[in-house]
Amino acid sequence: MFEATRINHKNLSRQNMFRLLLGGMTALLILPVILVLGTLIYKGAPVISFEFLFANPTNGMTAGGIFPALLGTILLVIVALLASVPLGVAAAIYLSEYAPDNWFTRAINIAIINLAGVPSIVHALFGLGAFVIFFRFGTSILAASLTLAIMTLPVVIVATRESLQAVPMAFREACWNMGATRWQTIRRIVLPNAVTGILTGVILEVSRTAGETAPIMFTGAVFFLPFLPQGVFDQTMALSLHLFVVSTQVPEMPEAVPYGVALVLIALVLLMNSVSIALRMYLRGKKKW
């Protein structure tokens, strides 16, 4: 009565076939990632040392360390975060909590999503025109960071809006029906429940800009600087640009150096991502509804 029929056999073997196929595809996907990371570590790890991380480059950048570039990238990301997060979060709050649901709001939302697809070189030119020239910031950390900020603004807005919209409507209605203003509702209920998503989403998105080269190349990052930046109006070195330079612009560069730089850059991005993921797991454990 319960023996497998021919149809069962056919269905089961088909199911196994697809499992294999899909699993194989996944493996194919993971393979390049492992190869890239493996190569980087294999070739780059030998040059990584305390000196490599914390000393200035010497000998036409073929020796010494990459500290100015490492510090520069961290500074660029931090200043970009400081600019894009308040602006993006505020805009997202307005769009999702205050703006009426009409064609105009929808048009703005679509525009924001499309803005995220604008190539970074276009942002670079915008940054050059707007911050370097028009606002007279010169090529500086400030101009480069603002360019990065403009570039990440759309994704910051989208990430924030999604976190806000994940807070159930019923909570807002409960508040409004008790006579809470929109702001009281946002401040006391919506934001506290969305802050995890906002924080982590934002860190994740902005940390990606650590690897950007084009937007900072014309606006604030330079090939080589014999001293560390003293303020936001100084130029700076940056890891991404440095990687480009040591890979293509310097003759007789030891092969391991570019790999070392790339490894540090990836490690930095991964570090920021894991902070954001850890934060998310920690905060999610505390929330319940």
Add this chain to the structure above:
Amino acid sequence: MLATKQQQADNKMMAISTTDLSLWYGTFQALFDIKLDIKQGIITSMIGPSGCGKSTFLRTMNRINERLDYVRISGKVDVMGQNIFAPEVEILQVRKQVGMVFQRPNPLPISIRDNILFGHNIHSAGKTGKSEEGEIVESALQQVLLWDKVKDRLDHKATALSLEEQQKLCIARLLPVKPSVLLMDEPCSALDPKGTEAVEELLWDLRGKYTILIVTHNMAQARRASEECIFMLMGKVIEHRETGEMFLTPQHQETADYIEGRYG
């Protein structure tokens, strides 16, 4: 002159009094010339088939409907003798006076204590002292017969309570701001029979202190738990009488049909 005086005196007795209240969602008319006088301090139930406008009526009483920009309202609504559509009226005050309880219990994702204090805090100017807060929480929870059950876990998330407890909490959190009217939109339909019974019991407890208007699909509940009953159909009030009378000798054929379960 004398007649109007008399009328005003009558209106004073009414918790809710509407005249020619009509409401449109865009071009769709959901309420038609509603004329209702709901007495202070008693429990009034509202019955009627799905889509007849019961929730719409409730949501008009605390002016929450106006959030939707396609809603248009005409007519007059007095709550405790005051026109809630008068230009000088602040919507936030209306919502404070007219509390709303929903079908699905919707406690806020904060502690039990903070749920109770939420309404109080948003309507008070400065910080409230710890001991006063404690009194507010205890008194509200006492009123909904929940104090003994939760007094040892006031800091727990309210969302972890059982549905019945959540619904009681949703009623309790309205009380600290001293509302005059409590609107309840099918407050028991997410609860099991035991929870339903407990909430009904609570309604009788709150009776007198607050005017209660409860929407229900449960005929037996309307009978058990209310003193007056309103029957609505297609956006109109068909009948509004003392509950016992209405169920025994309905004056309209539609009411009789509905009560006997012939539609809705």
